[in-house]
Amino acid sequence: MKPNPSLDELLCSFMDGELSPRQRTEVQRMAAHDPQVARRLRQLQNGHTLLHALPVTPAPRDLLDQIKTSLERHTLLQPPVAAGRRAGVWHLAFRRFVSAAALIALVGVLGVVVYRIVAPVPPTGSAVVADAGLTGRLELRTARLGLAETYVALQIKESGLTSQIEPDGLSNSRVYRVGGTRDDVNRLIASLSKVWQHLEGATLEVEGRAGSTMPVVVEGVLPEQIVGIVAQGSAKASAQMAANYAVTNRVAMGMPGGEVRSLIQNDLSSVTLPRPAETKSGSYTPAPLGRAEVNLTIVVKGVR
Amino acid sequence: MRAASINIDDSVLVRQSQAGDAAAMERLILRYQNRIYNVILKMCGNADDAAELTQEAFVKVIESIDKFKGKSSFYTWLFRIAVNLTLNHCQRQARTATRSLDAEEPDQEGEPSQALRDFLSDDRVADPAVLAQSQELCELAKRSLLELEEPQRAVVVLRDIEGMDYAQIADVLSIELGTVRSRLSRARSNLRDILENMLK
Missing domain, CATH: 1.10.10.10 (Winged helix-like DNA-binding domain superfamily/Winged helix DNA-binding domain)
Incomplete structure (x- = not known):
């Protein structure tokens, strides 16, 4: 029987269950009375059965690891934000970023000095301009609470960032609220990186995800990742990057190949992150909390 | 239908993924990886290409999950991404049609x-x-x-x-x-x- 496209369409729809009851009855009647139609229906059904019988080939076992690796590569290769200060290429880029931050700080201080010389009237308020403000919470869990707490408090104090220390009602926690520019906060994070080797874990929560009131939670966050997140040009971009890290960290920690994560951790803990030398003016007035580019709550928590 | 029976869970997992829950995204990947891989393999006929395209499809899904508005089901959205990537790949690789399934089974000549x-x-x-x-x-x-x-x-x-x-x-x-x-x-x-x- 020569194939008839219209008949084939009808028969295919019949065997795929895509006809109305009336049409089905019609096709059944045709097949019962016309051997050619019955034969063609059998041919098409056999073709379908053959393909349906093909064995399912499972995906490679390391597919999740490959996805994780690919995702990290994509994250690192994202185009830089407009300000050109995205830190994301791990060690090298992070060092470059800190150097750039030091240079910016130096230029800033020089600018203030020059301004004071030439300006007849001193500025009346803070110069921090809030863009789409980034709000986050960084929880550092440590078995050596005293050491970590002292170190964090010292670094915050030396950073010159606006800060508040709040009791949280728990004897084994210390809560700091800091606010400042993205560069300032990143300098603080750089200075805090040494404390990571004494941590049992670190979690960053970032708000600002589009269409969601829930924060993005990045478990096992690393200082380099925080710097990358904070350095983004907007809260939305920061939240997006945090979401990417949330996935990669989760996959790295929970799936086969999680040992890679621990290797990365160990490697980072041995890196000495340079801190720019700051020259502070005695009358420097930091921005009040809430108006800064970044508002970060740092919780140092004792664990057993 | 296999897809219909799991769509309810999909929508929950998608919402959790959009909120930054990486475990939910992992579950979606584990749920669909074999089916996506199998469809891509049957379309492109090469195991290495299929693995790479599957990986690429899921990376794209993770990066675009925020843009998924639920106008279609996650199932068809995921397959749309995977099939489009595969079709583009096949068009680039004109040799696909004559390629043998060497990586999967021995050649039957x-x-x-x-x-x-x-x-x-x-x-x-x-x-x-x-x-x-x-x-x-x-x-x-x-x-x-x-x-x-x-x-x-x-x-x-x-x-x-x-x-x-x-x-x-x-x-x-x-x-x-x-x-x-x-x-x-x-x-x-x-x-x-x-x-x-x-x-x-």
């Missing part, structure tokens, strides 16, 4: 056996269990699939291998329902011709 003659005799409706155990017939089926034009191959793989209904195929391929109907019919007819030509 030479005279087709009695199994194919029996299958094409049309005396009776084929037994799926018997077909599944005939390695030669399975190989011939895969080879004949690769000889179809990509649009026809896509529609027949989504229907006969993945088990989608016509509406889902139309959604995945962004084509009209009538186009699915006619393209599938032509694909099956062509597939039959290809198998018959193997006997000549």
